[in-house]
Amino acid sequence: MTYTNRFVGIDISKSSFDICLLPDEQSATFANTAAGTAEMIAFLAAFDAIKRLVLEPTGGYERRVVKALQAAGLPVARVNAKQIRQFARASGQLSKTDKIDAFVLADYGRRMETRLLCQPSVEQAELSDLVSRYKQLSHMIVQEKNRREKLNDRTRDWIEQTLQFLLSQRQAVVDAMTACLASDPELSAKADVLMSLKGIGLRTACFLLAGLPELGLMEKGQIAKLVGVAPLNRDSGLMRGKRMIAGGRQPVRDALYIAALPAIRFDPAMKAFYTNLRNRGKPAKLALVAVMRKMIIITLNARMREYREASLDA
Numbered sequence: 001m002t003y004t005n006r007f008v009g010i011d012i013s014k015s016s017f018d019i020c021l022l023p024d025e026q027s028a029t030f031a032n033t034a035a036g037t038a039e040m041i042a043f044l045a046a047f048d049a050i051k052r053l054v055l056e057p058t059g060g061y062e063r064r065v066v067k068a069l070q071a072a073g074l075p076v077a078r079v080n081a082k083q084i085r086q087f088a089r090a091s092g093q094l095s096k097t098d099k100i101d102a103f104v105l106a107d108y109g110r111r112m113e114t115r116l117l118c119q120p121s122v123e124q125a126e127l128s129d130l131v132s133r134y135k136q137l138s139h140m141i142v143q144e145k146n147r148r149e150k151l152n153d154r155t156r157d158w159i160e161q162t163l164q165f166l167l168s169q170r171q172a173v174v175d176a177m178t179a180c181l182a183s184d185p186e187l188s189a190k191a192d193v194l195m196s197l198k199g200i201g202l203r204t205a206c207f208l209l210a211g212l213p214e215l216g217l218m219e220k221g222q223i224a225k226l227v228g229v230a231p232l233n234r235d236s237g238l239m240r241g242k243r244m245i246a247g248g249r250q251p252v253r254d255a256l257y258i259a260a261l262p263a264i265r266f267d268p269a270m271k272a273f274y275t276n277l278r279n280r281g282k283p284a285k286l287a288l289v290a291v292m293r294k295m296i297i298i299t300l301n302a303r304m305r306e307y308r309e310a311s312l313d314a
Contacts, residue, residue, distance in 0.1 A: 005051035008044065009105025011098050012055060012062045020102035021047060022110055027099060032061060037068045050074060052116075054109035056081040070119040077114035084108055118213055123184035130177045131210040134203070135251070137170040177206050186311075190215075193307045197299050198270070199263030207255040208300070216304030220297035228253050229293040256292045264291055 009020045018029050019040060028043055030036035044050060053069055053076050055062055062078070069076045088094075088104045108114075120128065141163065148159045181188045181202075187209060194205040208215065214226060224230035228248015234241025264274040270291055277287035 005049050005110075006047055007051055007106045007109040008053040009102040009107070009109065010053060010055040010062075010065065011101040011105060012058045012065060013098065014061050016098075017065060018098040018102040019043075020099070020106045022103075022106040027102065029098075032064070034064065034068075037065055040065075041068060041072050041074075044074070052077050052109040052114055054079055054105045054114060056084055056105065066117065070117070076117045077109065078117055079105070079108060079114060087112070120213070121184065121186075123180055123187055124209070124213070127177065127180050127187065127206060128210040130173055130180060131206055134170060134173045134177070134206075137166055137173065141166050141170065174203065178202065181206070189307065189311075190304065193303050194300060196303065197259075197263070197295065198267035199259040199261070199295070200300075201259075204255050204259045208252065211249055211252040211255070215301055216306075216308045218301070220301060223301045224293055224297050227256065227292075227296055229256070229289055229296060253292070256296060257288070260288055260291045260295060263295060264288070270294070 006024065007022045009022075011018045012032060014032065016029055016032050016036070017040075018027065020027050021044075024047070026047075028040070030040045030043075053074055055065070055076070056079055066076055066078070084101075084104060087108050088096075091104070091107065093100065093104055144159050144163050144166065148156055148163070151159065181191050190209060191202070191205040194200050194208055195202070200208075212223075212227065214223065218226065221230065226248060228246065228250065230248075231243035232246055233243060260270075263270040265271065273294060274287050274291050277290055278284065282290075
């Protein structure tokens, strides 16, 4: 049997990463450093017809590897870790080591459809880092506020000092996000497209640009599933189960939820859509998710597609 395509699984940890090349069944381990990444790329250069390199998110430890692979022009896909574990169990692979995980990732790429990662611009990568930092600071602010309610005066004073620092830094991050958009005409234009919808402000636009770069590049059903606002069937035989949403990118979905609340108050079309669903007896949560789905697939995705098409024609 002749194989024309090769698939590489990369299991990444803080200090090193293991790779598995299929169907050759070649394995190797490299240090998770710039030198180690260069060695891996040199190793892969001996093999042609590499169809896909598959890895999973590791809290940021994969960033250097992804950047280097994309710079080398290699096709990289990042797959949800939960999907990989489910695939491993379905394949009968219950053991778990770094070498086995690399094999599972390569096998997943060989058997399942994967989506290539888009190579971000310098400004887009910076915006993604700023969005991550904003979320970290917001989480710490909530933690400190919760602690403040339970402590005495002296400790409360320390917490107040910490809160002022965190709030100040978060505002600095917002200022940096604004400057980042201003430095890139394309990012700025995309943000303007998103903010043309009531309920979408600067921060939400930045969250969407960083967390959903596929906007305008996918069909409405695909983008809804990617975000996790598409109702999924739960049917078996004569039983017709309740449709529910599942999966998707939770940070993007959270941003859309925050945006949907003012949208149903101040956007006439969204308000009428939401009110109609509630008048028909739909639960408030279901109606709100429907508004989120309408916002992302009909308004934002369509407007971004129109912008991209206009940019290509210009």
